[in-house]
Amino acid sequence: MIMKSRKIVVALGGNAILSKDASAQAQQAALLDTARYLVEFIKQGDQLIISHGNGPQVGNLLLQQAAGSTAENPAMPLDTAVAMTQGSIGYWMQNALDQVLAEEALSVDVATVVTQVEVSPDDPAFQSPTKPIGPFYSKDEVETLRAQHPDQTFVEDAGRGFRRVVPSPRPIGVNEASVVNKLVAADIVPIAVGGGGVPVVREGSRFVGCEAVIDKDFASEKLAELVDADLLIVLTAVDNIYVNFNQPDQKQLDQVTVSELETYIDQGQFAKGSMLPKVQAAIEFVKNNPKGKAVVTSLENVGRFLSDGDGTIISADHVESELAKS
Numbered sequence: 279m280i281m282k283s284r285k286i287v288v289a290l291g292g293n294a295i296l297s298k299d300a301s302a303q304a305q306q307a308a309l310l311d312t313a314r315y316l317v318e319f320i321k322q323g324d325q326l327i328i329s330h331g332n333g334p335q336v337g338n339l340l341l342q343q344a345a346g347s348t349a350e351n352p353a354m355p356l357d358t359a360v361a362m363t364q365g366s367i368g369y370w371m372q373n374a375l376d377q378v379l380a381e382e383a384l385s386v387d388v389a390t391v392v393t394q395v396e397v398s399p400d401d402p403a404f405q406s407p408t409k410p411i412g413p414f415y416s417k418d419e420v421e422t423l424r425a426q427h428p429d430q431t432f433v434e435d436a437g438r439g440f441r442r443v444v445p446s447p448r449p450i451g452v453n454e455a456s457v458v459n460k461l462v463a464a465d466i467v468p469i470a471v472g473g474g475g476v477p478v479v480r481e482g483s484r485f486v487g488c489e490a491v492i493d494k495d496f497a498s499e500k501l502a503e504l505v506d507a508d509l510l511i512v513l514t515a516v517d518n519i520y521v522n523f524n525q526p527d528q529k530q531l532d533q534v535t536v537s538e539l540e541t542y543i544d545q546g547q548f549a550k551g552s553m554l555p556k557v558q559a560a561i562e563f564v565k566n567n568p569k570g571k572a573v574v575t576s577l578e579n580v581g582r583f584l585s586d587g588d589g590t591i592i593s594a595d596h597v598e599s600e601l602a603k604s
């Protein structure tokens with residue numbers, strides 16, 4: 279068995295799968311492009327563990343379920359819808375990777391793991407939904423939806439319109455972590471914790487699904503800890519994290535420590551629900567795994583990350599001071 283140089287958990291953001299066109303064909307085309315970037319890691323000898331989001335897809339699926347539901351053919355609950363999107367996106371991703379690996383004459387197996395992620399039933403997130411799912415609505419549309427569905431919550435999303443939000447508890451464990459570790463040990467590329475993982479709570483000796491969508495950045499962080507990854511790479515739409523983002527004095531962060539990022543969080547530099555969870559996941563990973571590093575960059579920048587280390591690289595404070603001494 280070949281020893282892989284680095285173990286890397288890669289979390290794929292929304293634009294890796296879905297931009298505007300929600301058809302299966304368009305999402306598969308986007309994932310084929312994504313696979314071409316990811317295979318660069320494999321060509322370099324890295325062991326990948328891939329995770330992905332599902333916010334738009336799971337919201338769309340709930341709407342499809344509700345539209346066709348009857349007493350005999352009821353709509354599925356949210357935990358099951360998350361599992362369904364893990365399956366569909368995992369199938370697309372696996373198929374795209376298989377194609378690119380074959381084109382590159384690389385003999386590497388890929389396997390999607392339906393992953394359950396444990397959350398606490400007491401997580402305060404259950405009382406306060408924050409995770410946007412599905413499509414955007416206008417103000418008029420959302421007023422109609424609020425009247426039709428008083429049990430659902432809709433909020434304005436960063437000036438881009440209104441979206442349904444659902445509870446997003448923090449992951450406390452990944453039930454299939456040992457399966458993922460076994461796949462990694464066999465040089466297989468696992469696709470796991472898709473859509474943040476199916477949210478489950480422990481009830482005695484069993485796990486029961488719950489109505490939530492876990493943030494895939496936090497679930498990927500938890501998985502990265504449990505597989506003892508060297509790197510957690512969060513791929514999103516920007517090449518770097520910035521301070522004063524979108525302001526004339528915007529500053530790109532290249533190498534940054536946990537303390538520096540915590541200062542920027544206190545200054546409110548990172549938008550809630552977009553960059554903040556990525557920064558928090560990166561901090562958590564390097565705090566719990568000080569030899570590891572977290573990276574936030576874009577898919578398009580993967581080549582430059584691999585060749586020159588471009589992107590925002592987050593290290594534990596003591597690693598930075600050791601680097602400064604050498």
Ligand SMILES: Nc1ncnc2c1ncn2[C@@H]1O[C@H](COP(=O)(O)OP(=O)(O)O)[C@@H](O)[C@H]1O
Binds near residue numbers: 514520521522
């Ligand atoms: N300080 C910041 N630096 C960089 N990007 C930021 C910052 N604050 C907010 N953002 C926005 O956060 C986005 C990433 O969040 P989001 O789109 O939710 O991620 P995902 O790729 O997981 O779907 C970036 O594309 C950018 O528009």
Ligand SMILES: NC(=O)OP(=O)(O)O
Binds near residue numbers: 332473474492493
């Ligand atoms: N589950 C999740 O975090 O999905 P998105 O990244 O698509 O919001």
